[in-house]
Amino acid sequence: MKNILISRTDNLGDVVLTFPLAAYLKQYFPGSRILFLGKKYTADLIKACNSIDEFISKESLLDDPSLLKSKNIEAVIFVYPDKDVAKICKQSRIPVRIGTSHRIFHWLYANKKVSFSRKKSDLHEAQLNFKLLEGLGITVIPSIETLGTLLNVSPKSEIPEAVKSELYSAKKKIILHPKSKGSAREWPLQNYFSLAKRLISAGYTPVISGTKEEGQKMRNEQEDFFSLPEMIDLTGKVSLGELISVISKADGLIACSTGPLHIASALGIPTIGFYPSIKPMHAGRWKPIGKYSTVLSLDKYCVDCAKGGNCICIESLKTEQVFEILEGWNK
Secondary structure, eight states: OOEEEEEOOSOHHHHHTTHHHHHHHHHHSTTOEEEEEEOGGGHHHHHTBTTOOEEEEHHHHHHOGGGGGGTTOOEEEESSOOHHHHHHHHHTTOSEEEEETTSTTHHHHOSEEEOOOTTTOOSOHHHHHHHGGGGGTOOOOOOHHHHHTTOOBOOOSOOOHHHHHHHHTOSSEEEEEOOOTTSSOOOOHHHHHHHHHHHHHTTOEEEEOOOHHHHHHHHHHOTTTTOOTTOEEOTTTSOHHHHHHHHHTOSEEEEESSHHHHHHHHTTOOEEEEOOSSTTTSHHHHOOOSTTEEEEOOSSOOHHHHHTSOOHHHHTSOHHHHHHHHHHTTO
16 A cells, blocks of 8 residues: 555544554555644644654545545545545545444445444553554554654744743753643642742743643633743743644653643653543553653542542642652653
C-alpha cells in the first residue's frame, strides 16, 4: 500500500495517541504516504508529527466531498467512528475501509469490520488503535514502551517574539495547565496556585497555559491566581502550533488528562498527569506514553467520579507530593 488514510476527528490527546499507528504503518509499508484526517483545530498538532505526510481537515472534506478522489488512497482506517467521513470514503471508492463492527453505520460504509470494545478492554487507547489493523491482516499489539518510541513529534511553529523574550529570560520553566474544557477530572485551582508559589520559592518559573476563556475562568474562580510577579501567563496568547513550540522549551508540564499533557509527553518533556481511577477515564486507558511521564492516581474506586462530580481522590493529591516528583526530574 502506498497511500493510507487515518481518520481521527476528535480531540488533541486522542490524536497524539494515534501517532504511533501512523509511524508503524509507515515502517510496515516502506515508501508509503500516510494521510491524516482530523478536525481543523488539530491541524498544527498533526503537522508536527513527522510520520504524517499530509493533513486533511474534516471541514474541508465536508465542503468538498470529492477531495479524496485525487489522493489515490488505497485504505482508510476509521480510528474514530465518524458517520459523515465514512460515507464520503465509500462514495470516494476507497478500496479498503476499516472500522469497528460495533458502529451500525460501519456496516453500510466499511468493508472491513473488526470486532472489539474499547470501553471493556484493559488495553491502552494507543494499543486499541492497533486492533483495527486486523483489517489489513496485521495482528501485532505493541507494548506501551514501544509505542512511546513511535510518537515522532517536533515543533514546526515559531514562538511569537513577545512571548519568546519573556520565556527565554525565565529559569527552569514548568508549565501548569489547570483546565480541560470539562473533558477531565481536574486538580483544584487552589492547588496549582500553591504549587506555583512553591515552585517560585525553589527557583522555578511557573508558566500558565490555556485558552483565553480558560484564563478568564481561572480569574473568576480565584481572583489573585495570576498575581505572582514571577508567573508567566500565556492563556489566550499563543496558537496551538506556538504552544507546541513553547512546550518543547519547557522543563516540565503538569496537567490533568488533556491534550497539552500528551503533547508534552510526545515531545519528551517530563510530565505529571492527574487521573481518576474509574474506567474508562483511568490512566490505564489514557495515560501519556512518553518516556518521562508520571501519573498520579489513587488505587481505589471513586464514587464521586462515577457520579460525575468532583473527584475527591484527585483533590486529595498534595502539592508537596507533586513538587517532590518534579524535583526528582533534576536528579
